[in-house]
Amino acid sequence: DVKLVESGGGLVKLGGSLKLSCAASGFTFSSYYMSWVRQTPEKRLELVAAINSNGGSTYYPDTVKGRFTISRDNAKNTLYLQMSSLKSEDTALYYCAKRGMTFYAMDYWGQGTSVTVSS
Amino acid sequence: DIVLTQSPATLSVTPGDSVSLSCRASQSISNNLHWYQQKSHESPRLLIKYASQSISGIPSRFSGSGSGTDFTLSINSVETEDFGMYFCQQSNSWPQLTFGAGTKLELK
Numbered sequence: 392d393v394k395l396v397e398s399g400g401g402l403v404k405l406g407g408s409l410k411l412s413c414a415a416s417g418f419t420f421s422s423y424y425m426s427w428v429r430q431t432p433e434k435r436l437e438l439v440a441a442i443n444s445n446g447g448s449t450y451y452p453d454t455v456k457g458r459f460t461i462s463r464d465n466a467k468n469t470l471y472l473q474m475s476s477l478k479s480e481d482t483a484l485y486y487c488a489k490r491g492m493t494f495y496a497m498d499y500w501g502q503g504t505s506v507t508v509s510s
Numbered sequence: 511d512i513v514l515t516q517s518p519a520t521l522s523v524t525p526g527d528s529v530s531l532s533c534r535a536s537q538s539i540s541n542n543l544h545w546y547q548q549k550s551h552e553s554p555r556l557l558i559k560y561a562s563q564s565i566s567g568i569p570s571r572f573s574g575s576g577s578g579t580d581f582t583l584s585i586n587s588v589e590t591e592d593f594g595m596y597f598c599q600q601s602n603s604w605p606q607l608t609f610g611a612g613t614k615l616e617l618k
Contacts, residue, residue: 426605436554436597436609450605486553494560495601496544500553 393417393499395487400504407477411504413470413487421445421465424490426497427472429483429506439485440472455481477508512536512600514610522618523588531583531613533598538578542602545574545583548612549594557596558583585615593617 399411411427426441440461441450449461460473470487484505488497513536523529533543541561546554556565558574561581571586585592598610 434595434612436599436612438605438607438609441605452606491559495542495604495607496556496559496599497546497554498556498565500555502553 393489395489395499395501397485397487397501397504400485400506402507402509403477405477405479405508405510407508408473408475409477409506411472411474411485411487411506413472413501415468415470415487415489418489420463420468423492425461425463425470426488426490427459427461427470428486428488428497428500429481430486430503431483437483441490442470474506477506479508479510482506482508511606512539512603512608514598514600514608516596516598516610516613518613519611520614520616522616524618525588525590527588528584528586529588529615531585531596531615533576533581533583533610535579535581535600535602539600539602541577542600542604543574543576543581544599544601545572546597546599547592547594548597549591552594554597588615590617 394416396414442461458476462471484503486503487501489499491498515534517532543561545558548554562574573584595612597612
């Protein structure tokens with residue numbers, strides 16, 4: 392069975408940094424595009440980072456560009472999200488999500504890890 | 511960015527009712543539209559891909575339709591396990607994908 396387990400969330404001060412991890416199992420991790428999607432307290436969903444199968448191509452929306460870095464270690468079947476210069480609007484539940492092989496939707500999601508940015 | 515507008519924001523129904531949820535795109539996105547269900551305290555689950563394509567393991571009472579800018583998720587005879595949030599997502603501008611704000615399906 393596909394399993395995605397996020398960790399690393401917590402309470403961090405304004406301007407601080409945090410690194411999230413996502414351990415993947417049950418599929419050939421190195422073959423799939425992976426993403427981080429966050430859900431705000433208002434329940435809105437937003438893609439914050441995406442990375443192709445070999446890590447050579449990444450994408451960030453303007454809201455996090457320059458502050459967040461997505462990476463992956465295919466040998467360890469692990470996805471990462473390094474977050475810095477955190478703002479209050481980054482407070483959210485962060486999901487790791489796997490994209491379909493031949494389609495552009497997320498077919499598996501982790502349980503999420505919560506990030507709270509406080510002053 | 512492509513904006514997705516979902517309506518209604520909340521839909522109050524009785525088990526057994528058949529319902530339609532709407533998702534409208536700010537520009538044409540062909541059939542690059544996907545639907546997710548999120549139950550309380552759970553992660554989103556993919557229900558329908560590419561507007562109308564079924565997903566393995568999803569009950570047949572869920573169906574999707576539409577293309578261009580107007581899309582519909584239909585639930586034929588709602589069951590109690592169906593209550594929760596429903597989100598649409600476009601992939602026309604992958605990886606600049608966006609989600610709608612969601613429709614809450616609740617018990618009347």
